[in-house]
Structure formats: structure tokens, C-alpha cells
Amino acid sequence: NAGVMQNPRHLVRRRGQEARLRCSPMKGHSHVYWYRQLPEEGLKFMVYLQKENIIDESGMPKERFSAEFPKEGPSILRIQQVVRGDSAAYFCASSPPGLAGWAQYFGPGTRLTVL
């Protein structure tokens, strides 16, 4: 059973470029969550999606950040015009259908470095 998969594991971008982070949930899971983690800190909720729907994006910055979870394919977290402050680890988690927010399982993360 494959767990939550994220790619790339490491991503380097220059200021002003775009970053695209991908997440494939566990098989059978239909809820996807994105979190951001700075070094030596906890995880900050960004967005919760189900297939083709953004359910809660209250943790997403208002500008430059967007997320999608299409009917087919992985969930994508997109950061436009990256700045140095976007450097962080971005984790995706998934949970099974039914009760949202319970038993979230995390992927290995994408470490974004903005030069």
C-alpha cells in the first residue's frame, strides 16, 4: 500500500519563478490537506480540498498561492512569483472519505528553497 506521495522532494527556485508541488493521496482517500512548516516549528494548515472542490482555504495567503485537486491526477499547490519567505517544507496529508479532519496521514514533504 503506497502512502501519501509528494514530488518533488526538493525544489529550488529563484525569486519570481513559479513553484508547483504535487501530492498523490493514499489509495481510497478523497480528502487532501496542505501544510507548511518552517524549521523548528509546527505545521500550519493551509488548505483542505476534496476532488474538484476547495473546502477550506483559510490558511492560504491571499496572493500568489493556489491549490487544486482535479478529478484525475494529483493535488497541486502552486506558488507564483516566489519570494525568499516562501522557503519552507510543504507537507500534504490525506484522509479517507467520511468524517473530515480525522486520521490524517502525511507525505514526506517538499522542501522548497528560494534563492
Next chain:
Amino acid sequence: GESVGLHLPTLSVQEGDNSIINCAYSNSASDYFIWYKQESGKGPQFIIDIRSNMDKRQGQRVTVLLNKTVKHLSLQIAATQPGDSAVYFCAENRFNNNDMRFGAGTRLTVKP
């Protein structure tokens, strides 16, 4: 605001000893709590969970205790091993709420 926090940022124990990691929460509406273990360079790994209708739950070498009166959560690790060295996060959630809140974490170091 409401938050989940940890009493100690670091904890060092001797191999074979028991470890206790504490967590305080302030939202009395939280009804589901999870402990995660995060090793360096990896994603958080689910360890154990507990719901608010329970005050204790045991897993393999781990026990979670919930004291709703003082809004306190603890993770006990028996016979701590070097492989237990990691950062441990508690997280709280509310029924049908998508905003899982994490504390800053406690770094557990196990000395051989």
C-alpha cells in the same frame, strides 16, 4: 487565541527509561487529539490518537492520557529507544473541522 502548546521544547532521556511528553490545549471544543512523530527530513508519522470520550489509550509502547479538566494531553513512551529520537507534535481537531492545529513540538533525544 486558542492554541495547542507544549510545556517543554526539548527532552533528553536515557535509553531504556520512560519518556513523558506533555501538551496543553485551550479549546474545550476539541474532541480529537493525535500524536505525531517527525524524524529529521521526514513527514509527520501518526503514532496514536484519542477522542474526548476517553481518558487513556494504549498502543505498542505508547500511552496517551487526556485530562479534559485541565486541558492536558501527554504521550508516554515506555522503554525509550534510540529510534524514538524525533520531534513529537500533538495536534487537536474538532469534529468535522478541517483545521488541525499543531503545537510547536518537543524534541526527544535518547542517550545510549
